[in-house]
C-alpha cells in the first residue's frame with residue numbers, strides 16, 4: 001500500500017535545517033530557522049531555566065498526567081504575561097488558557113475550534129506570513145485568505161493595503177495578527193496603527209487570533225504586548241496562540257499556550273469545554289516539564305528578574321548584529337540600501353534577496369536562508385558576520 005504514497009515536499013524552514021545538518025562544509029552558516037545563537041554560536045539553556053529545573057527535580061513527587069488544559073499556575077502566568085497584571089480581562093475572569101505543545105500546537109487548537117464551532121471557515125493571514133500558517137489552518141479545515149502587509153519598495157509595512165484588504169473581511173471572519181516581531185518581515189504596526197486596527201476589528205466584528213511567539217524580543221515583555229492589549233480593550237472576544245520556545249529558549253520542550261477570551265466567565269467556560277474536547281482527541285493532555293519551568297520562573301521574583309535580564313541580553317545581541325550587518329555591507333561598498341534591517345524587530349528580517357541569490361548563498365558559500373529571503377538575524381555572530389557579508393556582497 002505504501003508504495004502508492006507520493007513524497008511530500010520538504011518543509012521550507014525545518015527542511016532547510018535537515019539539509020544544513022547534512023552539509024559537510026565546516027564553515028556553513030544556518031540563518032534559516034529562528035533559533036537564538038549566543039556570541040559563541042550556541043543555543044544555550046537560560047541560567048534561570050537551569051535553576052528552575054534543578055529545583056523541579058528536587059521537588060517533583062509524581063509524573064501523573066496533567067489535566068487536559070494543564071496546570072492552573074501555568075495558565076495564570078501566561079495570562080499575566082499576555083494581558084498584564086492589572087488586566088480587566090483577568091479581573092473579570094474572561095480568559096481560559098490551555099497548555100499546548102508549542103505555539104504550533106496552540107494554532108492547531110485554534111484552527112480546529114474555528115472550523116468546528118464558529119460560523120466562519122475563513123482566516124485572513126498577512127502576505128507574507130510564517131511558512132507553516134497556511135498548512136496548519138488548511139489542515140484544520142479552514143480557508144486561508146491573505147491581506148497585504150509588506151511593501152517591497154519601501155521595505156516597510158503597507159498599512160493602506162492591509163486596511164484595504166481587511167475591509168473585505170466579513171463579520172465573524174478570523175484575522176491572524178503577529179503580536180510582535182512579525183515573522184518573516186520583522187516589521188510591526190506602530191502603537192497608533194495597532195489602535196486603529198483594534199477599533200476597526202471591533203467595528204467590523206472580526207475575530208482576532210494573535211500568534212504571539214516572540215514576546216520580549218522587540219522592546220520588552222510589557223511593551224511587546226501593546227498590540228494585543230489594545231485589542232483586548234476593544235474586543236470582547238479574542239484567541240491567542242503563544243509560545244515560550246524563543247523567549248525562554250525552551251525550543252525542544254514544546255511550551256506553548258492557547259488562550260480564549262470571551263464576553264463573560266460563563267461563556268468562556270462553555271467555549272473552553274470544546275477546546276478540551278479538541279485537545280483530548282489530539283494529544284489527550286500536555287507535556288509537563290517546560291511549562292512547569294516557565295511557571296516556576298515567572299512566580300519566583302528573583303528568577304523572574306534573572307529571566308528578564310537574560311531576555312534583554314538576547315534582544316540586545318540581536319540588535320547589535322542588525323546594526324553591524326548594515327555597517328559591514330555598506331563598508332563593503334554594497335550599493336543596495338540595507339538600513340531597514342536595523343529598524344526591524346525580533347529574530348527575522350526580509351532581506352530582499354532573490355531566490356537565485358539565496359540559492360547561490362547556499363551552493364557557493366554554505367549559507368542557508370529561507371527561499372523567501374528571510375534571514376534569521378538571531379543566528380548572526382561576530383564570528384560569522386564577515387563571511388556572511390562578503391558572500392552577500394558577492395551574490396548581489
Ligand code: LMR
Pocket residue numbers: 013014032033034035130132183
Ligand atoms: C521559524 O519560523 O523559523 C520558527 O518559528 C521555527 C519553525 O518552527 O518554523
